[in-house]
Amino acid sequence: MSIPKYGEIQAEALKILKQNGVLKLKDFEEPLAKVFKLSKDEIEEKYSSGKTDLKIFYGRIGWALSYLSMTHLVEKPKRGEFKISDLGLSLLKTPEKIEDYVASKMKARNSSTIKEIKDSSHVDKYELTPSETIFNAFDEIKKNIYSEILDTIINKTPREFEKLVVELLQKMGYGGEIKNAGEVTQYSNDNGIDGIIKEDVLGFGKIYIQAKRYQKENKIGIEDLNKFVGALAVAQSSKGVFITTSSFTKNAIDYVNKLNNSTTLVLIDGEKLAEYIYDYALGMQTVQTIEIKKMDSDYWDTMEDEK
Numbered sequence: 001m002s003i004p005k006y007g008e009i010q011a012e013a014l015k016i017l018k019q020n021g022v023l024k025l026k027d028f029e030e031p032l033a034k035v036f037k038l039s040k041d042e043i044e045e046k047y048s049s050g051k052t053d054l055k056i057f058y059g060r061i062g063w064a065l066s067y068l069s070m071t072h073l074v075e076k077p078k079r080g081e082f083k084i085s086d087l088g089l090s091l092l093k094t095p096e097k098i099e100d101y102v103a104s105k106m107k108a109r110n111s112s113t114i115k116e117i118k119d120s121s122h123v124d125k126y127e128l129t130p131s132e133t134i135f136n137a138f139d140e141i142k143k144n145i146y147s148e149i150l151d152t153i154i155n156k157t158p159r160e161f162e163k164l165v166v167e168l169l170q171k172m173g174y175g176g177e178i179k180n181a182g183e184v185t186q187y188s189n190d191n192g193i194d195g196i197i198k199e200d201v202l203g204f205g206k207i208y209i210q211a212k213r214y215q216k217e218n219k220i221g222i223e224d225l226n227k228f229v230g231a232l233a234v235a236q237s238s239k240g241v242f243i244t245t246s247s248f249t250k251n252a253i254d255y256v257n258k259l260n261n262s263t264t265l266v267l268i269d270g271e272k273l274a275e276y277i278y279d280y281a282l283g284m285q286t287v288q289t290i291e292i293k294k295m296d297s298d299y300w301d302t303m304e305d306e307k
Contacts, residue, residue, distance in 0.1 A: 003045065003057050004036050009064035010102055011095040012036075014073060018085040018092060023039075024080050028061050054287065066144050069151075071105040073098070079152045116158075124159040134292070146274035153245055154213065159187060161213040163281075165243045168273075171280045174207060175199065192231030207239045208232055214246040216270060222255045228261060243268040 012035050013028060014191040020027070033043050038057065045056050065082055073088035084092075091098055153161060166182040174197045175181025183196045192210065199205035210228045212220060225242060232240045240263070247269040256265050268276070278284060 003038065003042050003060065005232065006060040006063040006067070006101040007103065008036075009061055010068055010073075011098040013061070013068065014084055014092050014098065015095070015143045017074065017082060019074065022077055022081050022083045024082070025058075025065065026060055028065070029058055032073070033057070043190060057142060063144075066148070067102050070144070070147060073102070073104050076151055076155075079155055104261050131292075142278065145278060146271065149277050150216065150245055150270050154215065156213070158211075158213050159184075161245070162194045162209075162211045165209055165211045165241075165273075166197070168276060168280065168282050169195075169197050169207070169209070169241065171282050172276065184299040191234060192227055193235060205239075206235075206237055207241060208235055208237050210240065212221050212242075212244040212246070214244055218246050218248050219249045220244050220246060220252055222252050225252050225255055225265070229259070229265065232263060232265075238263050240264070241266045241268065243273060245270040247271070 001196065009032060012032060016028060016031050017023060021261060028167075029043070043055070043057055047054060047056060065074060068088065069076060069082070072085055073091060075083045075085045077083050153164065155165075162184050166184050169175070170182045176199075178198055178201055181198045183198075185191075185193050185195060193208050194211045195209035197207040197209070199207065208231070210224075211232070214220070220242070225248075228240060228242055232238070242265060248267055253267065256267055259265060276282075
């Protein structure tokens, strides 16, 4: 039997979760291999392109679970753990519909992107160029990782989140080469300031940080921002960064845009936070590198063409 596609794995993964409760990714490989009657060679088969040791079957299990998580059929009690949700249990009554359900939800989720990832069964196979297909796939991979980053942060303590954002801002270049430029304030009686970045050796210039580790659906409103602006005033600072794992209400964003020129307040929501963590490689590692080359016209054009 050939290695199943990730869509074919989804319903079987839910069945295994229903039977076993909370599992880690590695716990799925053996039971799913039995379900699909895979040989040892098929289980161990790796991708032929790119610099990676990732096994094809294991990678597809990971993608199946990621899509089940993003469509709320699976929950993550902790980082790296999976548990079937009530919605997953409900849909498991008709397992033959799960793959189409996940596909439709993911298509709706991605519909706001500039280059929408098309379902090849509904469009002409030549509608997207190979380059567009690669770039779209890369965008989808990043979105999946962004979601995983936020899920992981939300499962950490608020104190760890404060340390994380201070480290991130330093990783982004704030504080420059100053030793110990970043500081996490005391846990209690912090006067509304969670972290400080020194911009110069003597500490004349400082960036103050407020960090809110909220669930994704809990938006930050004007009240929280107003308190932080007040804390900046007490600290006699004009520079603040408010970072959250969730997002900001429209009124909160309008409030910041209308602040007087003496106060600069930067808002970083969950989506932008995950993007910065990914781009600045904080707690990230490269698992695969694929080189795409094109012909160098400067080299080839120096050669004489045949008449």
